[in-house]
Amino acid sequence: MPSKLNIPIKLKPTLTNNTMKRIIAFICTGVITASSAFAQTAPPVTAPVIGTAPAAAAPAARQRPPQTPEQLAAAKASQDAMQADYHNMLDQLHITQPLRPGRNGNDKTAANYANYDESKANPYPNYPDPLTFKDGSKVKTPKDWEKRRKEIVEDFDREVYGRVPKNVPKITWKIHKDTDEVVNNIPVNVKQVVGHADNSAYPAINVDIQLTLMVPKSANHPVPVIMVFGGQDFLNPPPPGGGFGFGGPRPGAAAGAAGATATPRPTPPKSAQQQILEKGWAYAALNTGTIQADNGQGLTKGIIGLTNKGQFRKPDDWGVLRAWAWGADRAIDYFETNKAVNVKEVAIEGHSRWGKGALVALAYNPRMATAYVSSSGEAGAKPSRRVTGEEVENITGTGEYHWMAGNFLKYGGPLTPGDLPVDAHELIAMCAPRPVFISGGSSGINGQDAWVDAPGMFMASDMANPVYALLGKKTFQTHQYPGPEVLLDGDLTYRQHSGPHTDVPNWPFFLTFADKYFK
Numbered sequence: 001m002p003s004k005l006n007i008p009i010k011l012k013p014t015l016t017n018n019t020m021k022r023i024i025a026f027i028c029t030g031v032i033t034a035s036s037a038f039a040q041t042a043p044p045v046t047a048p049v050i051g052t053a054p055a056a057a058a059p060a061a062r063q064r065p066p067q068t069p070e071q072l073a074a075a076k077a078s079q080d081a082m083q084a085d086y087h088n089m090l091d092q093l094h095i096t097q098p099l100r101p102g103r104n105g106n107d108k109t110a111a112n113y114a115n116y117d118e119s120k121a122n123p124y125p126n127y128p129d130p131l132t133f134k135d136g137s138k139v140k141t142p143k144d145w146e147k148r149r150k151e152i153v154e155d156f157d158r159e160v161y162g163r164v165p166k167n168v169p170k171i172t173w174k175i176h177k178d179t180d181e182v183v184n185n186i187p188v189n190v191k192q193v194v195g196h197a198d199n200s201a202y203p204a205i206n207v208d209i210q211l212t213l214m215v216p217k218s219a220n221h222p223v224p225v226i227m228v229f230g231g232q233d234f235l236n237p238p239p240p241g242g243g244f245g246f247g248g249p250r251p252g253a254a255a256g257a258a259g260a261t262a263t264p265r266p267t268p269p270k271s272a273q274q275q276i277l278e279k280g281w282a283y284a285a286l287n288t289g290t291i292q293a294d295n296g297q298g299l300t301k302g303i304i305g306l307t308n309k310g311q312f313r314k315p316d317d318w319g320v321l322r323a324w325a326w327g328a329d330r331a332i333d334y335f336e337t338n339k340a341v342n343v344k345e346v347a348i349e350g351h352s353r354w355g356k357g358a359l360v361a362l363a364y365n366p367r368m369a370t371a372y373v374s375s376s377g378e379a380g381a382k383p384s385r386r387v388t389g390e391e392v393e394n395i396t397g398t399g400e401y402h403w404m405a406g407n408f409l410k411y412g413g414p415l416t417p418g419d420l421p422v423d424a425h426e427l428i429a430m431c432a433p434r435p436v437f438i439s440g441g442s443s444g445i446n447g448q449d450a451w452v453d454a455p456g457m458f459m460a461s462d463m464a465n466p467v468y469a470l471l472g473k474k475t476f477q478t479h480q481y482p483g484p485e486v487l488l489d490g491d492l493t494y495r496q497h498s499g500p501h502t503d504v505p506n507w508p509f510f511l512t513f514a515d516k517y518f519k
């Protein structure tokens with residue numbers, strides 16, 4: 001039975017902001033019978049776990065475990081490097097006590113099993129108000145918002161995602177391969193391009209960003225580009241039949257892919273790539289692993305390590321999500337040089353960790369037109385103040401801390417999520433006035449995508465809406481969590497699909513949504 005819950009959310013400062021006070025009513029549907037697709041183990045600080053990503057979402061899980069003595073030694077060295085990085089950051093932050101452990105999303109009998117009781121999900125009801133300046137005065141005009149946005153960006157930079165350093169090396173794009181092919185029965189031009197980072201100041205680290213672009217040959221004018229985070233490593237392709245890690249082929253972007261485990265489909269849906277090319281639009285894939293590796297041991301390498309000349313990060317330096325978002329902006333630099341695409345119509349898509357990256361990319365990159373943010377959850381569109389599914393303490397563990405600025409570790413202990421100066425609704429608001437599509441899968445107890453807290457992502461969208469309204473944009477007209485399969489009607493929109501942790505079901509909805517904005 002669906003249960004109906006009223007959850008009062010206060011926007012701070014509460015006394016001076018009556019118009020922003022709102023009651024958001026949640027109807028918590030549950031209830032999908034198939035068992036959870038997650039195999040998430042929360043990594044406690046004291047007992048780090050290698051490979052914390054869930055089986056459904058993580059192609060990394062399909063990598064063969066190390067077997068030879070050399071491989072085992074290399075794996076241990078890599079874990080030691082991550083531990084050294086993690087503990088260096090704790091030292092810089094003067095954190096001497098263990099952080100609070102994260103939740104276990106897998107084992108229902110575990111003491112720290114994730115909370116799916118909505119009545120316990122909102123212990124931090126005070127949300128910062130995007131439309132109130134830090135000095136308590138109100139944002140009344142779009143001009144005011146420009147100033148207020150800077151306050152929000154500063155907080156996200158310092159405490160959450162980290163700052164992009166001023167001295168990031170220049171990227172020079174070169175075409176690696178340029179061929180005409182037939183893909184999904186559509187004649188396309190395929191370009192593999194490589195963005196080389198100037199490493200003359202620190203030659204020990206080499207960064208070659210890999211971007212693939214497919215443009216239908218039928219295009220007779222510059223076309224929109226839908227760029228997905230993921231992408232093949234075309235410079236070092238995996239051995240035939242071999243595994244691949246993050247940065248490898250996209251799960252969920254293709255029919256029957258890794259994310260779609262539970263629900264049998266009579267007819268496999270068309271892949272995202274095919275849907276995009278059939279619209280006559282360009283498809284691009286950005287290999288995030290070639291910008292920055294998806295782990296803590298990589299932080300002294302990649303674009304972050306190159307910029308830091310192989311040294312550890314400072315607490316407000318960029319984390320991996322911010323680096324991927326920066327890389328997406330460099331891809332736009334390349335698009336600006338390619339006359340086949342319309343650089344004013346570039347969308348970014350990402351699922352799961354890449355969903356977080358896609359939201360960060362739209363929020364920070366003004367040249368990006370829109371985003372499909374799939375199952376981004378904690379550290380994405382889910383409010384960190386929500387104590388359900390994945391929580392801040394999972395992100396501050398050794399398996400995920402690298403996504404964030406070092407300063408974010410403080411909120412896993414000694415501080416709490418309620419101490420964060422900003423939250424997800426303000427990251428979404430940073431995207432305004434540009435259209436954005438937020439989504440996730442089944443929620444509620446036994447929900448196959450409950451870990452990402454789709455009701456919470458609705459709530460964050462609702463709390464971002466006043467900024468869209470201020471900027472004259474259309475907002476969806478409900479404060480009531482709509483449940484699955486309802487497409488809301490706003491420039492900032494939301495649709496939850498029923499089913500597991502995948503971006504497949506919402507692709508057609510996103511493409512129709514984007515079509516409204518593209519010529």
Ligand code: GCU
Pocket residue numbers: 040052053054057058351352353354375376377378390394451
């Ligand atoms: C884990 C992690 C999530 C992340 C997901 C992914 O489940 O807890 O935050 O989105 O992995 O595969 O990207």
